[in-house]
Amino acid sequence: MSDFEFDLVIIGAGPGGYEAAFDAAASGMRTAVIEKDKVGGTCLNRGCIPTKAIMHSSDIYRDANAGAAFGVDVTGLSADLDRIIARKNQVVETLQNGILSRFKKDKITLLQGTAQVKDGHTVAFSPNEDGEESRDVTAKYIMVATGSHPFVPPIPGVDLPGVMTSDDLLDISGPVPEEMVIIGGGVIGIEFATVFFDLGTKITIIEALDGLIPTMDKELGRSLKMNLKKKGIDVHTGAAVTSFTKDGDKIAVAYKEKEKDFVVPADVVLVSTGRRSTTAGVFSDDFLASHPDFLTQRGQIVVDQNYQTAEPGIYAIGDAIGGIMLAHTATAEGRNAVAAMNGKKGDIRMEPVPSVIYTSPEIAQVGLTQDEAKEKGIKVKTRKFPMSANGKTVIEDLDRGYIKLVSSEEDDTLLGAQLMCGRASDIIAELAVAIGNGLKVADVANVIHPHPSFVEAVMDTARL
Ligand code: NAI
Secondary structure (H helix, E strand, O other): OOOOEEEEEEEOOOHHHHHHHHHHHHOOOOEEEEEOOOOOHHHHHHOHHHHHHHHHHHHHHHHHHOHHHHOOOOOOOOOOHHHHHHHHHHHHHHHHHHHHHHHHHOOOEEEEEEEEEEEOOEEEEEEOOOOOOOEEEEEEEEEEOOOEEEOOOOOOOOOOOOEEOHHHHOOOOOOOOOEEEEEOOOHHHHHHHHHHHHHOOEEEEEEOOOOOOOOOOHHHHHHHHHHHHHHOOEEEEOEEEEEEEEEOOEEEEEEEEOOEEEEEEEOEEEEOOOEEEOOOOOEOHHHHHHOOOOEOOOOOEOOOOOOEOOOOOEEEOHHHHOOOOOHHHHHHHHHHHHHHHOOOOOOOOOOOOOEEEOOOOEEEEEEOOHHHHHHOOOOEEEEEEEHHHOHHHHHHOOOOOEEEEEEEOOOOEEEEEEEEEOOHHHHHHHHHHHHHOOOEHHHHHOOOOOOOOOOHHHHHHHOO
């Protein structure tokens, strides 16, 4: 084998691609990863990790500000956005180095440059390094894990300086903005609203649909809206942004709500209106011409249940195939795709998928909601426990929250859970394991949970 022949070449070093590379190398496949940017993908460079690193700083600032209520007086408190961003960069770098050293240890070849698929076993590779020549990389299998990018709707003025996507906002410098308008009350919008509100920015959220976080249970969206409004965040649902215009040092954001026109000023506008699969330029024109329907109209790669495309040597996973665009889903898909290449059935269950929104208190859900069960014609029972009756919640003085369990009316098998509470991001895993293994509500109710804890509220809910 020459240096440019592999068993598997993976395009994209995000959590889908790099974790698949670890599995492939462990299975004895000679593996290469092609990445044009830093390793880690959206998750590590522009998503999960940097947002949570910044949020850890804003949480500390918020809690310190609230210290007096807990008998801790803090004076001279200030938040330095440049240092917060610098620390976030350090966190990202530490984790990037972890991936790079694992590549080295597992003898995975990292090729830094741009890839374009030519056929079922050949990728054209153009190195980033000046002066290095482009060449073909061949492999028995190709895995496309090129991720996604922010979708920006064509609103007039969207190109003005100060109108940003989450990519730009993660590298913002200077003083904490005074006023921020967030377009889109989905996951990204809510997480950035939490961060900047806690740092002292006045926040307005403008969401086109009737409720916030429309991908989650409606009741979570309603409770979240109530919590945000109570804190002092201005939330407008069922509202359409019509334009952005420069107004002195500010941006004037015009929107329509209930047939009336309004304008709100902003120093920064975040456009968080969804993401699209990144597949433009990933396949040569000749390849796409000979493979009609390889991509959907939205540019997502079409795959079967093993993540294999219409071209048998090529697999695709993660945000590039659409569906649930979450880091942990991409990782699971990549692992199962590598298993399929090795002629095995992947061990990872693709359902249920837990999802989390990092706000305060955290929001998480897994499995079916009451509405989804109804749509599927499944009769369900629900149990709901208010977190105001949970000791840890009172100790930490967290905002309104609850745990809701959805189970089958027939035999009380646990089908879904929706949480708004402290540590929901961790607690949801217990419920994912229970649902994934077909446990009944009593199986959760009858196991001793630690006290005092947030998670004991799961047991309390199950005992209702
Ligand atoms: P999203 O799909 O969650 O929310 C976008 C929101 O924008 C929707 O509520 C939509 O109705 C609204 N919208 C669309 N066009 C609009 C317009 N012109 N005016 C006003 N509102 C408009 O997408 P988001 O928040 O951009 O997140 C993208 C992806 O990243 C999602 O798949 C999400 O799951 C993932 N993500 C996951 C995180 C996590 O797991 N904690 C964190 C951040 C992102």
